[in-house]
Amino acid sequence: MSAVSLPTSLEDGSVQVLRNGFKTAVLLGVLSALILLVGQWLGGTTGLVVAAVIALGINGVSYFYSERLALRAMRAEQVTAAQAPRxxxxxxxxxxxxxxxxxxxxVSPTATPNAFATGRNPRHAAVCVTTGILELLDERELRGVLGHEISHVRxxxxxxxxxxAGLASMIxxxxxIAQLGALFGFGGDEDSGPGFLEIILLALIGPLAAGLIQAAISRxxxxxxxxSGAEITGDPKALAAALAKIERGVAARPLTPSPDAAPVSALMIANPFSGRGLMQMFSTHPDTAxxxxxxxxxxxxPHP
Known part of the structure; x- marks a missing residue:
């Protein structure tokens, strides 16, 4: 059932959006500070600049073609209003x-119930649903899921x-770069930067910290x-019911892990793979409950 106006009981949704936006900004700031700290410790700005150029170049291309890559990985086909009127x-x-x-x-011909949005901006965006989610959800629940995906685009x-991803790649x-410098002996005097053992330690801790922050941003x-999706639809219970069904559906019919599917999984409304992984703090998705x-x-x- 479509909601005509936004209930006042949903006004707290705007507060949640602002709070999560602030949290995202803080996490991005922490990730940037970590990069500067690592760069300074490794000895100057040259490596930092090289890392920035490489990482931003790679992730810039990925960002520009993210829509095409995600849809191709899920074998999705565009559907017209005549083909999928509802x-x-x-x-x-x-x-x-x-x-x-x-x-x-x-629409992706995938039995795992899921959905995702992709595209570099609202004018170049796409929403994709799997055949599994179309079979699983009723119209009200599907509307809740699509409100969530529209919000990602907006x-x-x-x-x-x-x-x-670009900032994490820089680390x-x-x-x-530091490992190559230690291996081949370039980079200045022994006292000008970290030693070999310190670099090994950094190789373990740096990417781990960046990955944790990146996962927290995703959550x-x-x-x-x-x-914000609940605000758009005016029906948070529909999305709640859909998430419960999707979690059960994924457990019954998980997506087969593959190199192509792994990057797309972070875009989906729910983790498409079975199990909870190593730890929740490494997950790109919050706990469904x-x-x-x-x-x-x-x-x-209650209404005010």
Whole structure:
């Protein structure tokens, strides 16, 4: 059922979006500070500049072609309004409510129930759903999921993820430069920078810290998309119900891990692989039970 106006009980969603936006900015700042610290410790600005050029170049290309790469990895095909009238109607309505251009609509022939949005900005965006999610969810729940994905596009989360990936890549490149310097003996006097054992330690800790921060940024953006998506639809309970179904559906029919699917998994509304991984703090997705609890709280708060 479509909501005509936003209930006042959802006003706290804006607060959640602002809070997660602030958290994202802080995490990006910490990641940038870590890069500067590592760069300074490794001995000057030359390596930092080289790492920046390489990392931003690689991730810039990835960002520009992110839409094409993600859709190709999921074997997604664009569908017209005639081919998928219900899907198109929901996306068009939500895009209008979000005051953004209508994204292109794709369907992936994948049994795992999931959805994702991609594209470098709202004018070059696409929303993709799997056949599994179309079979699993009713129209109200599907609308909740698509509101979440529309929010990712409106919030420019692909850009934020690309910036985080670029910064994290810089740390790995800096470590590689330092390792080559220690191995081949270039880089100045022995006292001018860290020793070989220190570089090995940095090779372990630096990427680990960057990965943890990058995962935390991803989780923060998922929380923000939940809250702003619920504002767009005016129906947080629908997204909560959809997330519960999706988690059960993924457990029953997980996505087969592959090099192509792994990068796309971070874009999806839920982790498409079975199991919880090593630790929650390494996950790109928040705990589903916590997401559901937050959404239900948005819906049950009394009107002022």
């Amino acid at each position: 899907l198109h109607a929901i996306v068009a309505e939500l895009a209008e409510r979000a005051q953004m251009p209508m994204p292109r609509v794709y 919030n420019r989360d692909i850009l934020i993820a690309s910036v985080a 790995m490149i800096l470590v590689n 923060s953006r998922e929380y923000a998309a939940d809250a 916590d997401r559901i609890a937050r959404l239900r709280a948005m819906a049950t708060r």
